[in-house]
Amino acid sequence: xxxxxxxSRLMVFVNSLVPLTLLLWDAAHRRMGANPxxxxxxxxxxxxxxxxxxxxxxxxxxxxxxxxxxxxxxxxLGLFAxxxxxxHLMTYVWFDKFFNLKAAALDILNRPFxxxxxxxxxxMVPLAITSTNKMVKRLGGKRWNRLHRIVYLSGALGALHYYxxxxxxxxxxxxxxxxxxxxxxxxxxxxYIQPKPPARLLAPPR
Amino acid sequence: xxxxxxSDIKSSEITDKKVYLNRRLFMRGAALAGSALATGWLYRSLxxxxxxxxxxxxxxxxxxxxxxxxxxxxxxxxxxxxxxTTYNNFYEFDTNKGGxxxxxxxxxxxxxxxxxxxxxxxxxxxxxxxxxxxxxxEERIYRFRCVEGWSMVIPWDGFxxxxxxxxxxxxxxxxxxxxxxxxxxxxxxxxxSGILDWPYVEGLRMDxxxxxxxxxxxxxxxxxxxxQDGAPVRLVVPWKYGFKSIKSIVKIxxxxxxxxxxxxxxxxxxxxxxxxxxxxxxxxxxxxxxxRRIGExxxxxxxxFNGYAEQVAHLYDGMDLKKYF
Numbered sequence: 001x002x003x004x005x006x007x008s009r010l011m012v013f014v015n016s017l018v019p020l021t022l023l024l025w026d027a028a029h030r031r032m033g034a035n036p037x038x039x040x041x042x043x044x045x046x047x048x049x050x051x052x053x054x055x056x057x058x059x060x061x062x063x064x065x066x067x068x069x070x071x072x073x074x075x076x077l078g079l080f081a082x083x084x085x086x087x088h089l090m091t092y093v094w095f096d097k098f099f100n101l102k103a104a105a106l107d108i109l110n111r112p113f114x115x116x117x118x119x120x121x122x123x124m125v126p127l128a129i130t131s132t133n134k135m136v137k138r139l140g141g142k143r144w145n146r147l148h149r150i151v152y153l154s155g156a157l158g159a160l161h162y163y164x165x166x167x168x169x170x171x172x173x174x175x176x177x178x179x180x181x182x183x184x185x186x187x188x189x190x191x192y193i194q195p196k197p198p199a200r201l202l203a204p205p206r
Numbered sequence: 207x208x209x210x211x212x213s214d215i216k217s218s219e220i221t222d223k224k225v226y227l228n229r230r231l232f233m234r235g236a237a238l239a240g241s242a243l244a245t246g247w248l249y250r251s252l253x254x255x256x257x258x259x260x261x262x263x264x265x266x267x268x269x270x271x272x273x274x275x276x277x278x279x280x281x282x283x284x285x286x287x288x289x290x291t292t293y294n295n296f297y298e299f300d301t302n303k304g305g306x307x308x309x310x311x312x313x314x315x316x317x318x319x320x321x322x323x324x325x326x327x328x329x330x331x332x333x334x335x336x337x338x339x340x341x342x343x344e345e346r347i348y349r350f351r352c353v354e355g356w357s358m359v360i361p362w363d364g365f366x367x368x369x370x371x372x373x374x375x376x377x378x379x380x381x382x383x384x385x386x387x388x389x390x391x392x393x394x395x396x397x398x399s400g401i402l403d404w405p406y407v408e409g410l411r412m413d414x415x416x417x418x419x420x421x422x423x424x425x426x427x428x429x430x431x432x433x434q435d436g437a438p439v440r441l442v443v444p445w446k447y448g449f450k451s452i453k454s455i456v457k458i459x460x461x462x463x464x465x466x467x468x469x470x471x472x473x474x475x476x477x478x479x480x481x482x483x484x485x486x487x488x489x490x491x492x493x494x495x496x497x498r499r500i501g502e503x504x505x506x507x508x509x510x511f512n513g514y515a516e517q518v519a520h521l522y523d524g525m526d527l528k529k530y531f
Binding site for chain 2: 007010011014015018019021022033034035037038039043046106107110111112113164165166167168169170171
């Protein structure tokens with residue numbers, strides 16, 4: 001890895017940790033408002049969706065700008081989505097239910113939006129596990145790509161989870177769903193609709 | 207033009223390799239710090255913690271009545287004023303509970319009038335100070351349970367709604383009381399959005415409205431009610447979910463049939479007209495069996511009629527509370 005590549009990864013890493021740092025800072029200084037648990041849950045949940053969307057935006061951004069180096073950051077952004085998703089789940093399982101799995105199970109039955117959120121998270125688990133270079137090699141690029149397409153399902157369930165939770169103001173969850181739709185639409189467009197240049201033509205389209 | 211030979215350049219004039227590398231390190235450090243600051247600023251602006259509370263004017267001559275059977279004492283720890291004034295559901299200003307206080311900070315509540323009309327002998331539009339002067343301001347410490355599953359204990363200041371209703375002399379045909387919040391999108395910015403049907407409306411059955419527990423609140427903790435909590439005057443019905451306790455009231459109308467209510471219009475299968483606190487009837491999307499008292503870490507069981515069963519259960523004798531939720 002060149003020093004520049006190393007440095008740009010450090011940039012992404014540090015910036016991805018900024019929200020967590022500020023959240024912990026607020027927690028330490030009791031600046032999370034009247035309902036700290038809700039604040040932490042809402043914040044980590046939102047960060048999960050935001051990082052998922054950013055990681056999904058990498059490939060379209062790379063193709064549209066021609067900046068190939070963007071692709072190098074996709075894995076780390078995806079892993080941060082998983083990381084914030086894990087923290088989000090923990091605020092619920094640990095702090096809300098105190099690892100009372102029976103209560104959590106009842107809750108899942110009573111509150112479908114929790115089941116939907118759980119599904120969104122657990123879909124990310126195999127993707128996180130297979131994110132290493134070794135696993136990409138083991139699976140082979142094609143199979144790896146096919147598996148990792150389910151990240152869109154995770155994102156859709158995540159947005160649905162958010163939509164089901166709000167009482168009346170659905171603007172934010174719908175916005176996130178729309179962004180996800182645009183990103184997915186772009187990928188489908190590239191794959192199925194955009195005419196492909198003849199294989200031998202090496203110049204990029206446009 | 208002088209062209210120096212390499213030997214003419216003093217060795218001290220050549221940038222040292224260490225300095226060059228240091229500069230590069232400095233630039234990188236600056237880029238890292240700058241981008242982190244920008245990200246932090248973005249995070250802060252999207253997810254701001256609530257602002258420090260403002261100091262409100264004191265209310266003079268508050269009466270602290272002795273507890274009675276109908277209005278019992280609540281000997282539970284009071285929720286801090288800061289929590290009550292920075293954690294609000296008031297969709298007219300902001301749908302984020304932490305954002306209401308700042309969004310409503312400049313809401314002007316004088317002049318203000320409340321029209322009391324409908325099936326009454328003496329309809330009247332009260333100036334707010336005249337309305338507040340109808341009866342002595344009493345301290346009422348009530349549990350407050352939100353439909354979202356959190357609760358508080360709030361020392362309200364106000365007076366029984368029955369005093370106002372008696373003043374306008376209800377006719378015998380009046381069976382319900384309908385309440386309405388101010389509609390003014392210039393002052394309540396979220397009213398230009400379609401998230402709910404504006405203005406916010408609520409209602410009570412006549413016998414509920416006349417119950418001594420029901421008050422019109424004008425203060426909290428002996429201070430004038432701040433905008434985010436429903437200034438200048440709001441309803442408080444402690445045995446019902448919080449959204450029944452309508453804020454910033456401009457109209458009270460006595461009617462013969464069950465009036466429409468905002469959340470019932472928005473989602474009829476989730477919010478009923480009665481909306482009594484009832485741990486046995488779950489909200490379709492969450493359990494109502496437990497609640498988180500603001501300031502406490504764990505959860506506690508929710509009480510039937512929010513702990514006011516002895517006082518109000520008789521109002522619903524013979525009613526199927528699963529059907530009339």
